[in-house]
Amino acid sequence: MDLLLIKKMMQTTFALRRQTIVRTCPPVNELMDLWPALKMESEVYAEFQRIxxxxxxxxxxxxxxRHLSRLMVIFRQKASKTGKTAEALAEIFKIHDEQELHDINTRRTTVIHALPVYLQEDTSGFFRTCTEESEPELGGVAVALLTVISDNGTSQVQYQPVTISVVIENDIVVSLPRLADAFLVMFGLIYALHLSYPKGLTNTFEFTQKILLGLEDRKLSPKLQTLKNDLMMHV
Known part of the structure; x- marks a missing residue:
């Protein structure tokens, strides 16, 4: 595979691709047939940089x-209180604390699962799980992250998955070994394909866009503004 040639051709066809995507909004599978390089992690990042x-x-x-430790503290503080959000966060941190290895990837995985819960968003259709032997049910899935595991474990947070697949419009687009990388590729594809953020997870994705990446960050929802203020006090 000639990666330099692929990069050059993707750069050359960028203007045509943007015009096609933004003006006609074709189905994602059609776009992937036209530009299969968008199934490559490196080209998703390159496309994001072009945009x-x-x-x-x-x-x-x-x-x-930079914010990981503070986010862990904020979410643990919420988990120590009462209510459905606190209970859900407490369960995530119970699973986290039971892990033998607590490295950067463990913390990233925990925070990505905890963030939408803290923001009181619905993750039920977004984080999906299946085993290597089972066929995932992807009908009607607009955008999701599918965790493939080796057994029938029931844990809602998986720290050693087989793969994490990015699912868009019922199809697996790309599979990666870590949740954070899969989440990031999904974010890049949403920009590249001019898609809306997953239904019910607007604050989670705007946190990534506006607070972490600083893109179009002039207006934040009250929840995100509060979280940003808390983070900026401890940078």
Whole structure:
């Protein structure tokens, strides 16, 4: 595979691709047939940079990892209180604390699961799980992250998955080994394909866009403004 040639051709066809995507909004599978390079992690990041002039993985991970410890503290504080949100967060941190390994990837995974819960958003259709032997049910799925596991574990947070697949419009687009990378590729594809954020997870994705990446960050929802203020006090 000639990656340099692919990159050159994707750059050459960028204007045509944007015109096609923004003006006619064809189905994602048609776009992927036209430009299969968008199934490659490196080309998703390259496309994002063409659109925003921003290096997606570098910018995201610098900001995310800088706030990771504080986010863990904020979410644990909420988990110690009462109510459905607190109970859901407490369950996530119970699973986290039971892990033998607590490295950067463990913390990233925990925070990605905890963030939408803290923001009181519905993750039921977004985080999906299946085993290697089972066929995932992807009918009617607009956007989701599918965790493939090796057994029939029931844990809502998986720290050692087989793969994490990005699902868009019922189809698996790309599979990666870690949740954070899959989440980031999904975010990049949403920009590249001019898609709406997943239904019910607007605050989670706007947190990524406006707080972590600093894109179009002039107006934040009250929940995000409160969270941002808390984070900025401890940078």
């Amino acid at each position: 925003t002039n921003q290096n997606l993985p570098n910018t995201f991970y610098v900001a995310f990892d």
